[in-house]
Amino acid sequence: MKARAEALPTQEMLINMGPQHPSTHGVLRVILRTDGEVVVNARPDVGYLHRALEKIGERVTYAQFMPFTDRLDYLASMNCNAAWAWTVEKLAGIEVPERAEYIRVIVCELNRISSHLIAFGSFTADMGAFTPFLYAIRERERINDLFEDICGNRLTYNYVRIGGVSADLPDRFLEKTKEFLDYFEPKIPEYNKLISYNKIFVHRLANVAAISGGEAVAYGLTGPNLRGSGVSFDLRRSEPYSVYPKLDFDVCVGTGERGTVGDCFDRYMVRINEMRESVKILRQAIAQIPGGPVMAKVPRAFKPPVGEVYFRAENPRGETGIYLISDGTVNPYRLKLRAPSFVTMNIFEKVTKGLMIADIVAVIGSFDIILPEIDR
């Protein structure tokens, strides 16, 4: 092999992947240095979608920032809405009616399913199988219909309010959700039959970019990426908020079932299994939801007390943390959005060393990154 390498001198190439590339899930740019097909170094270059959400947060009121949280992670707008509401409520000590909390959990879990569906669909499409994408969108459209019933929009909902939710659930919503769950639950084994254990698919993912549990924690991975490395840590369980303590569900972790623990396949499988857990949570929440008001009394000119608070919620992509500083006026003084995808990109350069170029796509897909979160 060595003799051959001497006979055929090679030199490193510099390849620019993105910001316009179909598999980078948006406008991510990766600067690749490669030796033939083998990646010597892959440096992510982000910021092509930096929209200054943090600066905007300092210039609008607490309630006015709600629509911008939609656009922090547009695949999980409900979760971001709710995370913002929970942060401000924690800062100001607002008690939220129980029905509103249940509604939030229901919409959050529905949104988690629809976000994981996109992760599943676009990931398989990146791996060269376009059909599962169409299956995933088929189911996602039904969740979009449910959200449309609630708030009239398909993607950016702006439904959760500080102190509750903007309106009670429409008629027959819970029945419709149950119908959807009955329809959706058998689809998960169907996905597994369709693609998850497909031999080519497994070969593309197993043993690729394995991350150990310790590494994952040190590099700040959260959510499914952390759990894929075998660390059983879920904020809904470990630092419970809202009504999650009353709901029973399992924390899915990577087991290394087709390769090493923490490889791309494990991260993928955690998302598939989490959809099943979300169905479980939804069924319980629908059974338990009480009646009553959906909005606490929050003054129109809302001025929380002076203070600093850090709240984090388990979103589909991991821990969305909000560090909020209030100086007692109507505008937040400082607002830091700790977005899971942004922190996840830290480890990208490390895990991609020595992989093939095609594996880069697998790694990006298995992290399920989303660009507005990276760039904010």
Add this chain to the structure above:
Amino acid sequence: MEPKAIFEAVKGKFGEAVVELQEEGFRPAFVVVSPESVREISLFLRDDPAMKFDSLMCLSGVDYKDRFAVAYHLHSLEIGHRIGVKAYLPREAPSLPSVDGVWPAANFQEREAFDLYGIVFPGSKDLRRILLPEDWVGYPLRKDYKYPEFYHGIKV
């Protein structure tokens, strides 16, 4: 461990470098430290068997008008406790040691603080602008930032 106990332990070890404990109105509470000692205190918080803060949740720059600050939110997966660490910096040439050797998760967030606040982290393995273009003028999240009129001939 309670914030008070963590503060006492760090104070006992580092003495003068630990300034105060911010508790009232702060969730989680902050241990305020002097900027020069951030790296040593971080190593202590990570490695001490009673602390074991293995996860840096969030690193943020803050502009308090009269001074800057860098806030670290730490969490220990093993013990399950949380604490904040904060270091105040002067407005002129803000700089404090990088902690990306302690928690690798810090790198991108330090770059972000550099990009948006102009806080320099000596010892960082890679400190460049991250979100804005390399030739952007100014640090936008500073409270006295003036929006530019044009960037490359396009109106801002």
Add this chain to the structure above:
Amino acid sequence: MGAHRPGNAPPEGRQMSHDPAHSGPAPAVGPVSLGPEAHVMVGNADKFINWCRKSSLWYLLFATACCGIELMQTGASRYDLDRFGAVFRATPRQSDLMIVAGTITHKMAERLIRLYEQMPEPKYVISMGSCANTGGPFYKDSYCVVKGVDLLIPVDVYVPGCPPRPEALIDGILKLQKIIEQKRNFAAKA
């Protein structure tokens, strides 16, 4: 368009040469003059070319932000944009249409212009959503969002919404098809 449209019965007394029902001897191979059996369509070249162009609008998969998800869903199961001849391409060199789906920042602006320049003529641009139209919710307070993609490249159709529904995007594409239909490629030069 032409005198003999496909599907119309051929005029009396003339057999179509390739008609399988007509089991005559195979025609001799050789130079063939365009006789009356040949299929000739006589019509307006502009109309024909415009019809070709509007019916195969391959769009560049240029999804920068939220609208990109709606763009994806428009192309997928339920809304099935393929019905209108619009399929996505990953490279600008194979695209006729750029759907700018999402926010354009100053860092991205230069790349957007380069992508547009890489597309072959004739090329069209749909500005999808508020951010691409005007900067949208980021108009007032953001220091790094381009306030409308028309500051960078010419835009044919604007689709409002934040994000627009798939129906709105489809309507935008149909409007663009109408624009293409009215284009005069030859007559103006004569």
